[in-house]
Amino acid sequence: MDDAIASLRSVRHFLPHPVPRVTIEEIIEVARWTGSARNRQPWRFVAVTDPAIREQLSRLGDYALLLARAPLVLALLSHDDGFADTEFDLGRIAQSICLAAHQRGLGTCLTTLHPDDNVRAAAEPLGAGPGWFPRHAIAVGYTDAENHRTPTAIPVGRLPVRELLTWVR
Amino acid sequence: MDDAIASLRSVRHFLPHPVPRVTIEEIIEVARWTGSARNRQPWRFVAVTDPAIREQLSRLGDYALLLARAPLVLALLSHDDGFADTEFDLGRIAQSICLAAHQRGLGTCLTTLHPDDNVRAAAEPLGAGPGWFPRHAIAVGYTDAENHRTPTAIPVGRLPVRELLTWVR
Numbered sequence: 188m189d190d191a192i193a194s195l196r197s198v199r200h201f202l203p204h205p206v207p208r209v210t211i212e213e214i215i216e217v218a219r220w221t222g223s224a225r226n227r228q229p230w231r232f233v234a235v236t237d238p239a240i241r242e243q244l245s246r247l248g249d250y251a252l253l254l255a256r257a258p259l260v261l262a263l264l265s266h267d268d269g270f271a272d273t274e275f276d277l278g279r280i281a282q283s284i285c286l287a288a289h290q291r292g293l294g295t296c297l298t299t300l301h302p303d304d305n306v307r308a309a310a311e312p313l314g315a316g317p318g319w320f321p322r323h324a325i326a327v328g329y330t331d332a333e334n335h336r337t338p339t340a341i342p343v344g345r346l347p348v349r350e351l352l353t354w355v356r
Numbered sequence: 357m358d359d360a361i362a363s364l365r366s367v368r369h370f371l372p373h374p375v376p377r378v379t380i381e382e383i384i385e386v387a388r389w390t391g392s393a394r395n396r397q398p399w400r401f402v403a404v405t406d407p408a409i410r411e412q413l414s415r416l417g418d419y420a421l422l423l424a425r426a427p428l429v430l431a432l433l434s435h436d437d438g439f440a441d442t443e444f445d446l447g448r449i450a451q452s453i454c455l456a457a458h459q460r461g462l463g464t465c466l467t468t469l470h471p472d473d474n475v476r477a478a479a480e481p482l483g484a485g486p487g488w489f490p491r492h493a494i495a496v497g498y499t500d501a502e503n504h505r506t507p508t509a510i511p512v513g514r515l516p517v518r519e520l521l522t523w524v525r
Contacts, residue, residue: 188360188459192452193389208523215521219514220362221451224468226510228520235524272468275492278447282390283361286455290357299393299441313524323444341395345388351397352384354377355404355482 191286198294199253200335201328205236206259210291211327218283223276230280231264233313233321240312244324247305251298257326262309264319277323284325294330299323360455367463368422369504370497374405375428379460380496387452392445399449400433402482402490409481413493416474420467426495431478433488446492453494463499468492 211234223229235241236259244262245255254260263281265273285295300306300321309321380403392398404410405428413431414424423429432450434442454464469475469490478490 188357189386191357192386215517217358217361222366228515232521237525274443275447278444279451282448282451346397348384352401356406
């Protein structure tokens with residue numbers, strides 16, 4: 188469990204192998220137990236394999252290009268009801284999904300669709316219900332280990348515990 | 357891993373036993389590997405055992421009363437730099453923290469401090485640095501199994517996969 192959390196990294200290069208439908212269903216079966224404020228479960232998921240729609244989504248966010256080359260995209264829909272905790276709760280279930288995928292040997296990378304015009308444009312091909320919008324999408328696929336370590340412009344590593352944690356007794 | 361995610365529940369009743377400092381450090385050591393947009397790590401953590409400060413925090417959110425009766429409160433500080441993904445990223449690391457705590461036999465419950473006046477009021481006793489604000493706080497302690505199942509007004513259970521997941525091929 189500790190290992191899964193500590194070893195989860197964004198994967199941006201995928202093998203072409205398809206992701207089995209049953210595996211996505213298993214991941215949602217596990218992640219759906221994630222908590223949310225007032226147990227509202229302000230989330231729905233749309234799994235996309237269609238290349239034309241993945242390509243369309245990949246142009247709807249600044250760092251979304253990899254959605255075109257992942258074999259599967261899992262769009263995270265949230266309900267825009269003005270509830271302050273919705274984004275926070277979406278982050279909770281996104282972490283559960285990525286951990287459950289990691290456990291199954293799948294790589295994932297979270298992307299954000301924006302601005303709002305793009306979010307609205309993405310809702311239609313996903314068949315989102317009224318009031319549901321895809322602000323985030325997860326690229327999912329088997330890791331291409333050969334290209335996984337391609338350097339990025341983003342600094343790697345994490346801050347140490349002594350910089351992150353203080354005590355009030 | 358699946359079991360940990362699927363069995364994590366909010367715990368609102370705690371035994372009085374203190375939470376060892378080393379256990380909180382271990383949890384942060386694991387959770388700090390959680391991803392964030394651009395690897396910004398927009399989070400800091402303040403562990404509070406002082407009863408007067410926990411009592412103060414418990415009055416700064418609508419559902420925060422349990423912060424007074426948990427042996428330890430872990431405040432989640434975020435940096436208000438207008439970056440859209442901050443709340444989402446805080447949700448990701450909150451889930452990692454709760455899973456790592458669950459793994460160690462600790463119960464947790466997420467609470468939200470609000471409105472903004474209350475968030476600012478909470479920042480001071482926590483010694484938050486400039487620009488850092490505690491919008492969320494986690495009650496942490498060993499589960500009081502005898503009272504854990506006390507009924508609440510919040511509906512329990514989760515939506516089934518068939519209502520949560522659709523496919524676009």
